[in-house]
Amino acid sequence: MSDTPIISGHNLNLWYNDTHALQSISIAIREKRVTALIGPSGCGKSTLLRCFNRLNDLIDHVKITGEITFGDMNIHAPGTDVVHLRKRIGMVFQKPNPFPKSIYDNIAYGPRVHGTKEKKELDRIVEKSLRDAALWEEVRDRLADSALGLSGGQQQRLCIARTLAVGPEVILMDEPCSALDPIATAKIENLIEILKKNYTVIIVTHNMQQAARVSDYTGFMYLGKLVEFGETRQIFEHPSETLTENYITGRFG
Amino acid sequence: MTEKFHAELNSLKDETIGMAQCAREMLDDSVKALVAQDCVLAQSVVAKKKRIRDQTINLEERAYMLIALNQPMAKDMRVIACILKMITAAERIGRYGKDIANMIERLKDEPDFAEPLPVLHMAELVTAMIDDAITAFKSENLDPIREFSPRDDTVDTLWHSIFRETLTFMMENPTTITRSTYFIMVARYLERSGDHACKMAENIYYMITGERMEIK
Numbered sequence: 001m002s003d004t005p006i007i008s009g010h011n012l013n014l015w016y017n018d019t020h021a022l023q024s025i026s027i028a029i030r031e032k033r034v035t036a037l038i039g040p041s042g043c044g045k046s047t048l049l050r051c052f053n054r055l056n057d058l059i060d061h062v063k064i065t066g067e068i069t070f071g072d073m074n075i076h077a078p079g080t081d082v083v084h085l086r087k088r089i090g091m092v093f094q095k096p097n098p099f100p101k102s103i104y105d106n107i108a109y110g111p112r113v114h115g116t117k118e119k120k121e122l123d124r125i126v127e128k129s130l131r132d133a134a135l136w137e138e139v140r141d142r143l144a145d146s147a148l149g150l151s152g153g154q155q156q157r158l159c160i161a162r163t164l165a166v167g168p169e170v171i172l173m174d175e176p177c178s179a180l181d182p183i184a185t186a187k188i189e190n191l192i193e194i195l196k197k198n199y200t201v202i203i204v205t206h207n208m209q210q211a212a213r214v215s216d217y218t219g220f221m222y223l224g225k226l227v228e229f230g231e232t233r234q235i236f237e238h239p240s241e242t243l244t245e246n247y248i249t250g251r252f253g
Numbered sequence: 254m255t256e257k258f259h260a261e262l263n264s265l266k267d268e269t270i271g272m273a274q275c276a277r278e279m280l281d282d283s284v285k286a287l288v289a290q291d292c293v294l295a296q297s298v299v300a301k302k303k304r305i306r307d308q309t310i311n312l313e314e315r316a317y318m319l320i321a322l323n324q325p326m327a328k329d330m331r332v333i334a335c336i337l338k339m340i341t342a343a344e345r346i347g348r349y350g351k352d353i354a355n356m357i358e359r360l361k362d363e364p365d366f367a368e369p370l371p372v373l374h375m376a377e378l379v380t381a382m383i384d385d386a387i388t389a390f391k392s393e394n395l396d397p398i399r400e401f402s403p404r405d406d407t408v409d410t411l412w413h414s415i416f417r418e419t420l421t422f423m424m425e426n427p428t429t430i431t432r433s434t435y436f437i438m439v440a441r442y443l444e445r446s447g448d449h450a451c452k453m454a455e456n457i458y459y460m461i462t463g464e465r466m467e468i469k
Contacts, residue, residue, distance in 0.1 A: 208324075208326065209324050212326070236326045236327060236330075237326075237327065237330070237331070237463055238327060238328075238331070238462070238463020238464070239327055244327075245327050245328060248326045248327050249255075249325070249326060249327050249328060249329045250255035250258065250323075250329075251255065251259075
């Protein structure tokens with residue numbers, strides 16, 4: 001289970017028009033582990049993250065070559081149900097983006113779209129998702145209130161709960177703490193530790209200490225290339241590549 | 254900020270070298286003072302004890318500050334970890350020098366029983382190991398510390414030899430027991446200083462390679 005790759009990228013290349021943003025990337029994401037992608041701004045880490053649930057499809061003039069497999073499935077194969085793929089590989093963004101709806105409706109939105117109508121079942125999903133996102137105790141008495149009234153940290157955990165509500169296997173997190181204060185950040189980091197018992201998490205972060213704290217594996221990217229990938233402890237204690245060493249010791253970037 | 258961090262780290266490293274050299278001198282001078290029964294040299298060794306104590310605290314606090322403010326990683330983190338271990342080992346070596354120097358005044362009126370040459374030889378071997386550890390730390394080159402395991406074995410063998418030989422002196426002539434006991438302690442302090450040099454070497458190896466190595 002733990003060391004089995006759940007997502008594998010093989011010789012992945014991506015162009016935005018003429019810009020070669022991802023160059024020959026091969027990577028294996030382990031199941032029920034936290035993988036962090038680090039690197040200086042513009043190195044392609046968010047682009048790579050968005051490849052995993054085909055979010056780059058929404059951008060014009062993007063060309064992708066190579067292969068990404070999720071379990072046994074080639075996610076670029078003709079006939080792939082992208083909506084179903086994004087249900088199995090959920091995403092949390094940099095800035096919390098709750099819908100302008102109640103807390104309850106934010107969580108119930110996904111299950112409803114996927115066909116769950118029964119109130120009792122929706123109640124169960126909402127409670128479980130909020131509990132799994134460590135938010136239930138803080139909002140249980142005000143589920144009908146607007147989600148926009150929550151603090152930034154609570155909104156981000158709500159967005160995580162909203163992702164969990166549709167039963168994903170993988171959660172992609174793109175700088176999930178960069179808009180949060182240190183206390184809210186600590187709560188999200190604790191949550192990631194709990195989430196990895198049941199989910200595979202891939203997190204993009206510019207905060208190297210955060211990557212070192214929360215992840216089991218780390219990939220260092222530079223100018224569209226995956227320079228080094230390995231166990232987090234090895235990457236931060238004695239990286240193999242000089243470029244990685246220079247980046248994590250603050251000599252550039 | 255990173256330039257300031259690396260400037261402070263380099264300065265910390267240079268001062269650690271200075272402190273380790275001071276501790277090595279204390280050990281070397283204490284044995285020279287013992288052999289020559291030179292109380293003045295012995296006093297100068299004792300006087301350095303406060304200096305290395307103050308240096309240890311100063312370097313330790315600055316290393317902690319660097320960790321707290323910069324969360325260093327990879328080689329930078331290993332250099333700081335090595336500095337913290339180096340100063341601890343160096344302070345112990347300096348204190349052994351001070352302990353040997355303190356014996357000299359007390360030994361003045363005790364009857365002599367043997368040439369202290371084996372101890373002098375042991376001190377030469379140990380100070381050479383400390384010198385090589387400092388060189389490896391300074392140059393970040395593993396060559397000077399590669400043969401530490403057999404060198405430490407030689408020091409251990411000398412310690413056992415001195416211990417057994419001195420016991421026979423004590424049995425033959427009980428009036429030498431005080432001096433002999435001090436003599437055994439000197440040999441023991443030197444053997445321990447050799448162990449501290451080995452600890453330095455192990456940490457320098459980790460600093461340079463990121464891998465652990467044990468000197469047995």
